[in-house]
Amino acid sequence: MLFAHDTETALVAAAALVNTATDGDSLRTVEDLDRFVERYEWTGSRTRDDAELRAVRDLRPRLREIWLGDTGTVVEGVNALLAEHHALPQLVRHDGWDWHLHATSPEAPLATRMAVEAAMALVDVVRSGETGRLGVCAADDCDDVVIDLSKNRSRRYCEKGCANRVHVAAYRARRAKGA
Template identity: 40%
Template sequence: MFSHDTQLSLQVVVDFVNTAPQCSGSERLCDAVAVESFVLQHHVSDVNPRDYARLGPLHEVRERLRELFGVADPAHTAGLVNSLIAEAPMRPRLSDHDDYGWHLHYFSPEASLSEHLAVDGGIAIAHLVAAGESDRLRVCAAPDCACVLADFSRNRSKRYCDARTCGNRLNVAAYRERKRAAVATGD
């Protein structure tokens, strides 16, 4: 369906978007240490450590990536992706960092961290749009949750984020509800 690359990049986008207060309750990319640990955890390559402290542009790119989730019209997604990747410097080249095997990087070597994430995420989502699959980018279906998810399941059945284990929470709530109903009717 998608290349491994695209899936990995989309997972980085999801995790990145979900560091925002809307999902996490508080700002998880709140300082250089937090940004550095995100970068290391997600094997974001070729990052200038100077960029760890540049939170403004990072949060801005994150907000623009968030807008690509839960969109019904692919034309709308396409427009947003086009403007996102048009603003960042690109120079495609192959890399094999972190034992990932050869894969294509699109960001320029001189790109800042926020530009890097804009290009990486933007291109991955562009592939999704081109495959007619952009509806796989969703906002969590739990009523009290604004986290996002990418549904890679074969039958497109994923509705809840992993960030807060919402599916599980709702299942437990439904189970308790059924039990309460059973007790009330004497079953």
């Protein structure tokens, strides 16, 4: 494991959140957000209304800009998110998770919790000198962000099957060339 479990979980969830905007927008309704929250095991209070949905949707371009920036841009964006949301780091244990870090109360709005969790995870990325692990899918027709959590820094493609699609296309091209 490269980072603490909660950091890796937050990074994967942040990348997935950003990528909901590049796949035809898979966060169009409150029900879509409910499914996302359930899939990535977000805890805490929810209003389950259009305002909450808009706030989460509005977070995506900010996280994408931070994600794709150089280290200075990441630091500036992370510090802005933490200050804006009055982050107060604290150790917590809940829902089968051992001690881990939260920086908001469970009552904070969902978008605030998402912003701060992503920012705190990115703090670990910066402190570890690992901003090179943040990137964009290598498929020519995909703009999804990627977090490379592999030991050998080999992850180049997103979660949507781009690696398989690119490799199959290359295989078919080689076969057609050889035929």
